[in-house]
Amino acid sequence: MKRNTMRDYLRLLGTFFRVSLLGELAYRANFWLQAIESLIELGTALALVSVVFTYTQSLNGWHASELLILIGTYFLIGGAINMIITPGMSRLIEQVRLGTLDYLLTKPEEAQLLVSIQRLDLWKLLDLLFGLALLVAAASWHGSWPSPLQILAFALTLLAGAIIVYSFVLFLATLSFWYVRVENILVIFESMYEAGRWPVDIYPGWLRATLTFIVPVAFAVTVPAEALTARLTWLALLGTLALAALALLVTRLFWRFAVRHYSGASS
Amino acid sequence: MTISATISVEHLRKVYRVYEREAGLRAALRGLIQRHAQEVIGVDDLTFRIESGEIVGFLGPNGAGKTTTLKMLAGLLYPSAGTLQVLGYLPWRRERSFLRQIALVMGQRQQLIWDIPVIDSFELNRAIYRIPSAQYRQTLDELTDLLELASLLQKPVRNLSLGERMKCEIAACLLHRPRVLFLDEPTIGLDVVMQRRIRDFVREYNRRTGATVLLTSHYMADVEALCQRIILIHHGKMLFDGELTRLIERFSPYKTIAVRLQEPASLDPYGEVIGQSEDRITLRVPKSAVAPVTARLLTEQAVIDLSVEDPPIEAVIEHIFTQQEEVV
Numbered sequence: 001m002k003r004n005t006m007r008d009y010l011r012l013l014g015t016f017f018r019v020s021l022l023g024e025l026a027y028r029a030n031f032w033l034q035a036i037e038s039l040i041e042l043g044t045a046l047a048l049v050s051v052v053f054t055y056t057q058s059l060n061g062w063h064a065s066e067l068l069i070l071i072g073t074y075f076l077i078g079g080a081i082n083m084i085i086t087p088g089m090s091r092l093i094e095q096v097r098l099g100t101l102d103y104l105l106t107k108p109e110e111a112q113l114l115v116s117i118q119r120l121d122l123w124k125l126l127d128l129l130f131g132l133a134l135l136v137a138a139a140s141w142h143g144s145w146p147s148p149l150q151i152l153a154f155a156l157t158l159l160a161g162a163i164i165v166y167s168f169v170l171f172l173a174t175l176s177f178w179y180v181r182v183e184n185i186l187v188i189f190e191s192m193y194e195a196g197r198w199p200v201d202i203y204p205g206w207l208r209a210t211l212t213f214i215v216p217v218a219f220a221v222t223v224p225a226e227a228l229t230a231r232l233t234w235l236a237l238l239g240t241l242a243l244a245a246l247a248l249l250v251t252r253l254f255w256r257f258a259v260r261h262y263s264g265a266s267s
Numbered sequence: 268m269t270i271s272a273t274i275s276v277e278h279l280r281k282v283y284r285v286y287e288r289e290a291g292l293r294a295a296l297r298g299l300i301q302r303h304a305q306e307v308i309g310v311d312d313l314t315f316r317i318e319s320g321e322i323v324g325f326l327g328p329n330g331a332g333k334t335t336t337l338k339m340l341a342g343l344l345y346p347s348a349g350t351l352q353v354l355g356y357l358p359w360r361r362e363r364s365f366l367r368q369i370a371l372v373m374g375q376r377q378q379l380i381w382d383i384p385v386i387d388s389f390e391l392n393r394a395i396y397r398i399p400s401a402q403y404r405q406t407l408d409e410l411t412d413l414l415e416l417a418s419l420l421q422k423p424v425r426n427l428s429l430g431e432r433m434k435c436e437i438a439a440c441l442l443h444r445p446r447v448l449f450l451d452e453p454t455i456g457l458d459v460v461m462q463r464r465i466r467d468f469v470r471e472y473n474r475r476t477g478a479t480v481l482l483t484s485h486y487m488a489d490v491e492a493l494c495q496r497i498i499l500i501h502h503g504k505m506l507f508d509g510e511l512t513r514l515i516e517r518f519s520p521y522k523t524i525a526v527r528l529q530e531p532a533s534l535d536p537y538g539e540v541i542g543q544s545e546d547r548i549t550l551r552v553p554k555s556a557v558a559p560v561t562a563r564l565l566t567e568q569a570v571i572d573l574s575v576e577d578p579p580i581e582a583v584i585e586h587i588f589t590q591q592e593e594v595v
C-alpha cells in the first residue's frame with residue numbers, strides 16, 4: 001500500500017480549502033455582511049473599553065492598552081475558531097442527523113481529519129485580520145514591544161488555546177452520536193466565548209472557574225494575552241501546554257469510542 | 268479448494284438497541300432522563316456468497332434488513348454475530364486498502380456539496396482517494412461518456428434535477444474504480460426514463476470493469492433488468508436465494524391464461540377470473556391444471572388467441588410476503 005506522505009495531506013488540505021472558497025464565492029454578498037458584522041463587533045468592543053477606562057485607570061491590573069491586546073487576541077483566535085473549527089463541527093452534527101456521515105466513514109481516510117477540515121468559513125478571516133491589526137496597534141500604543149520570548153510564549157499559548165477549544169468543541173459535537181440534536185450546545189459555547197472579551201480574573205470565582213475549566217475560554221484568550229503582557233508564569237505556560245495535549249488525547253479517544261458506538265448502533 | 272468469494276456471509280446477525288418512547292409529552296419528558304432500551308433484530312442468520320462480477324438484487328419490504336446488511340458489508344456497522352468477509356477483509360475494521368476498493372451509493376442521501384460545481388466535489392473525492400491524475404482523467408472521461416455528464420459537471424449541485432444529481436452522485440462514488448459496489452435504492456424517486464438510464468449504466472459498468480454489484484431496490488424493473496440472481500429477505504431472514512425465474516417457479520403455484528374470445532362468455536368454470544377487459548379475459552389457474560384447462564378452452568370456446576404467462580414478479584413476491592406474515 002502507498003504510504004501517506006505529508007505532500008498528500010497538504011494536497012488534501014488544499015483541495016478542501018479550494019472547495020470551501022468556491023462555496024463561499026457562490027454567495028458573495030456574504031463577504032460584505034461578514035465585513036459589516038465584524039466591524040460592528042469590533043467597534044462595540046472598543047467602545048466598551050473606552051467607556052470603562054473613562055472611569056478607571058486599570059481594570060484589575062489591566063491597563064487600557066493591555067486590554068486592547070486582550071481584545072486583539074480575542075478577535076484573532078475567535079476568527080480562527082469560527083473559520084476552521086466550528087463550521088466543520090456544526091456540519092458534523094448535521095451529518096449525523098441526516099445520516100450522511102456514512103459517506104464520510106466509508107472514505108479511506110481518518111474520519112476525524114475529514115470532519116475537522118471539511119468546512120471553512122473563510123470570511124471569518126476578516127476577524128482574524130482585524131484582531132492581528134488591533135494587536136499590532138495596541139502593542140505600539142503600549143510603548144514597549146514584547147520580547148521575542150514573550151512572542152514565542154504568545155504563539156505557543158495561542159496554539160495550545162486553539163487545540164483546547166478544538167478538543168472541547170469536537171467533544172461536544174461528538175455527543176450528537178447519542179443525542180442527535182446538539183446544535184444548542186454549540187450556541188452555548190459561542191455565547192460563553194463572548195465572556196472572553198474581558199480578562200477572566202475580573203469575574204467572580206465561580207464564573208472564572210467555569211470559564212477556565214468547563215468552557216475553556218480562559219486558555220484561548222486570557223492566557224495568550226497574559227503571555228504578551230508579561231503576566232504569564234512558567235508554570236501556567238507548562239500547565240497550558242500539558243492541558244492542550246491532554247484535551248487532544250481525551251477527545252481523540254472519545255471520538256474513536258463514539259465512531260465505534262455509531263457503527264454498532266445506528267440504523 | 269474453493270476460490271474465496273468476493274463476499275461471503277455466514278450466520279450474520281445484527282441486533283439493535285433502540286430506545287422506545289411512549290406517546291405523549293409527559294413520556295417524552297421522562298425520556299429525557301430515563302430511557303428504556305429494547306432489542307430489535309435487524310438481520311437474523313443470513314448466509315450467502317457472492318462471486319466476483321455478479322450483480323445480485325437484494326429484495327424485501329421496508330425494514331426487512333436490506334440496508335442493515337449493506338451497511339455491515341460496507342463496514343459501517345459491526346455485526347452482532349456471525350462472520351462476514353468482503354474481498355478477504357473484515358469490513359468493520361475499515362482498513363484503508365479495503366475502503367479504497369468499495370463504494371456505497373445511497374439513493375436517499377447526498378454526498379455532493381450543494382453550492383459548488385459537481386466537478387469540484389469530484390476533485391475532493393480524488394484528493395481523498397489519492398487517485399493518480401492519469402487514472403482520474405480516464406475514469407472521469409469514461410463516466411462522463413457513459414452517464415452523459417458533460418453538460419452537468421460545471422453546474423452547482425443545487426441547479427441540478429433529481430435525476431441529474433443522482434447520476435453525478437453515482438459518478439462521484441465510482442471515481443476510484445471500486446471493485447465492489449453497494450447500491451442502496453439507486454433509482455428511488457427517479458422517473459422511468461432516468462431509472463432505465465441508471466440501470467443501463469450499472470449493467471455497462473459491471474460488464475466493463477467486472478465489478479461485483481449488490482443492489483437493493485423497490486422497483487422490480489431494476490431487479491428484473493439487472494440481476495440474474497436475487498436474495499429475498501423478510502424480517503431479517505433469508506427467504507430465497509437464486510435465479511429470478513426459479514423464484515417464480517418455486518413460489519407461484521399459479522399461472523395466468525389470457526384468452527380472447529369471438530363472443531363473450533363466462534369463463535368462471537375454468538378458473539379464477541382475475542381480469543376482464545373488452546374481449547380479453549385473464550384467468551388464474553393452478554400450475555398443474557394449465558394443460559387440461561387450456562385444452563378444454565380450445566375445444567369448448569371460440570378462442571381467437573390464447574397465451575399462458577407467469578404471473579408478474581411483483582405479484583409473486585407480494586404473495587410470498589403476505590404468506591410469511593401469516594406464518595409469523
